[in-house]
C-alpha cells in the first residue's frame with residue numbers, strides 16, 4: 032500500500048504543501064483550508080509537517096456518533112462520508128493529533144486529509160521530499176513517520 | 186443482484202436499498218428535504234415522490250415516496266413524469282403556504298412552476314416544515330432526545346419540553362446543521378453557544394482558550410466512550426503542537 036511519509040529533517044518550512052493542499056481543495060491559497068500544517072521549532076531549527084496519520088482504529092472514527100467516518104481500504108485513508116455527517120464536531124475534539132479541522136467560515140463543516148484520492152498534492156509539490164507518497168512495506172503498528180537518519184539534509 | 190429501471194435506464198442495486206438510495210448513488214436528482222443518511226427514512230416532506238410500475242402488474246401504477254420504498258427486481262421508476270411533477274408541485278404549494286419566507290422552499294417551488302401559493306400563506310411563524318429531522322438526529326444519532334414534536338394537527342411544532350430550555354440538550358448543534366430550512370438558530374461566541382434558548386459554556390482549550398464543543402457535550406462524550414478526564418483538554422492547534430514537539434524530539438535522536 033502507498034503511504035504518506037513525513038520526514039521533518041528534510042522540511043525547509045517553505046509552506047508549499049499547505050498552499051498546494053488549500054488550492055486543491057478550495058481553489059484558493061488560504062492556509063485555513065489546508066489539511067496539512069507545518070510547525071516550526073526555532074530552538075531546533077526544525078519544521079514538522081502535520082497531516083492526518085490515517086490511523087487504523089482512528090479516534091475520530093470512534094467518536095463519530097453517526098458513523099460517518101470510515102476507512103477506505105483501497106486507499107488506506109480515513110474518509111468522511113458527508114452525507115452522514117451531522118456536524119457535531121465530536122471528531123474535531125476527538126482526534127488526539129489535531130488533524131481534523133473545523134471550517135472557520137462554516138462551523139458545521141469538518142474536513143481532513145483525503146490523500147487527494149490517491150495523489151496527494153502536498154507530496155507532489157514538496158520540493159525536498161519531506162512529504163513522500165510511496166509504496167512501502169506495511170509498517171508495524173501505526174507508525175508512519177520514517178526517520179531516514181543517514182539521508183538527512185544538512 | 187436486483188435490477189431496476191429508472192427513467193428508461195437499467196441500474197443494478199443491492200438488496201434492501203430504497204429507490205432514493207439508488208437514485209442518489211447514480212446522481213439522479215430527486216428533491217428530498219426530510220432525508221438524511223444518518224437516520225432512518227421517515228417520509229415526512231413527501232417531496233421525493235416517484236412513479237412506479239412493474240411488468241408483473243400490468244396496467245397498474247403507483248406514486249410512492251422513494252425514500253421509504255424498498256426496491257424489488259424489475260421495478261420501473263419514473264422520477265419526473267408529469268404526474269410526479271404535479272404531485273411535487275402540490276406539496277410545494279402547501280409548503281410555501283406554511284413557510285412563505287423560506288428561500289429553500291421558494292427556490293424548489295420555482296423549479297416546479299409554483300410562483301406563489303394558492304393557499305393563504307401563514308404570516309407568522311418560522312420556516313419549519315415539521316419534517317422532524319432535528320428530532321430524529323437528536324434521538325438516533327446523538328442519543329439524547331432533547332427535543333421532540335409537540336401538539337397535533339395545525340398546532341404541531343418542534344419544541345423543547347414545556348417550551349423551556351431543554352435540560353437534556355448537550356448543545357452539539359447537530360439539529361441546526363441538518364435542518365433543511367435553517368430554522369434552528371445557533372449563536373456562537375468563543376466562550377458561549379446559545380441554542381434552543383439555552384446558553385452553553387464552551388469547553389475551552391487549557392492552553393489557548395479555543396473551543397470546539399460545549400462542556401455538556403464533553404461530559405457526555407467522556408461518559409459515553411469511557412475516556413480519561415483530560416481527553417478533550419486541548420484544541421486542535423495545541424494538540425498539533427504537542428505532536429510536532431514529539432516528532433521534533435524523535436528527529437533529533
Ligand code: FES
Pocket residue numbers: 216217218219220227228229230231232233234250251252253
Ligand atoms: S425525503 Fe422522502 S418524504 Fe421527505
